[in-house]
Amino acid sequence: xxxxxxxxxxxxxxxxxxxxxxxTFISIINSHAQAQVILRExxxxxxxxxxxVAEIKIELRKHSPVNKENQLFHGGTQWKLFxxxxxxxxxxxxxxxxxxxxxEGEYTLPKMSNRTTSTxxxxxxxxxxxxxxxxxxxxxxxLWIEAGEEISRKLKSMPAHYxxxxxxxxxxxxxxxxxxxxxxxxxxxxxxxxxxKTQGVFIEAQ
Numbered sequence: 001x002x003x004x005x006x007x008x009x010x011x012x013x014x015x016x017x018x019x020x021x022x023x024t025f026i027s028i029i030n031s032h033a034q035a036q037v038i039l040r041e042x043x044x045x046x047x048x049x050x051x052x053v054a055e056i057k058i059e060l061r062k063h064s065p066v067n068k069e070n071q072l073f074h075g076g077t078q079w080k081l082f083x084x085x086x087x088x089x090x091x092x093x094x095x096x097x098x099x100x101x102x103x104e105g106e107y108t109l110p111k112m113s114n115r116t117t118s119t120x121x122x123x124x125x126x127x128x129x130x131x132x133x134x135x136x137x138x139x140x141x142x143l144w145i146e147a148g149e150e151i152s153r154k155l156k157s158m159p160a161h162y163x164x165x166x167x168x169x170x171x172x173x174x175x176x177x178x179x180x181x182x183x184x185x186x187x188x189x190x191x192x193x194x195x196x197k198t199q200g201v202f203i204e205a206q
Contacts, residue, residue, distance in 0.1 A: 036152070037149055038103070040105070041104075045109055046110060046111065047110075047113040053125045056129070063110070077105050080104045081103055082103075083151050083152070087168070094162065110133075129200075133201045136196030136201050140189065144186075
């Protein structure tokens with residue numbers, strides 16, 4: 001074998017490896033894309049009318065409708081996951097198909113209704129607080145999207161069963177376990193961030 005042929009064989013070998021790696025990477029991307037979650041968001045605002053920076057916190061406490069376990073919060077989001085799937089019968093076995101996971105988020109957030117008569121300092125202070133509050137809620141959103149993706153992947157990979165109703169019950173039990181797990185993760189997120197305080201969700205004393 002000539003040196004030229006040896007060099008060509010080495011090149012062909014590395015091109016094959018590179019192509020295999022590329023195909024593997026594409027496969028991973030496609031697998032992740034198939035686990036997408038359809039997100040629906042709705043925003044509700046309650047009005048506050050602070051006359052000073054110090055009054056922002058007072059107004060938030062006075063008007064916020066967000067109450068969880070007898071604790072008042074300045075904002076919050078109700079998250080709901082709705083997995084939908086069907087099944088098909090092949091070779092007398094039932095398999096889950098057409099998995100779609102919907103995530104609905106309903107935000108309740110404050111709104112300054114007296115902006116036209118407020119000072120620039122007051123508006124900047126509230127806007128910074130509001131943006132940080134939304135960012136905190138988006139952290140919860142990211143966790144629930146992750147939960148939805150896990151539900152989608154696991155439903156699609158469930159083994160076939162000869163009873164469709166049994167497969168459905170297994171699927172829903174698995175969904176409930178994942179939801180319970182992510183409820184705990186969201187609670188831990190709130191504890192870690194002190195309900196957003198470490199992310200800037202507070203009004204500095206003036």
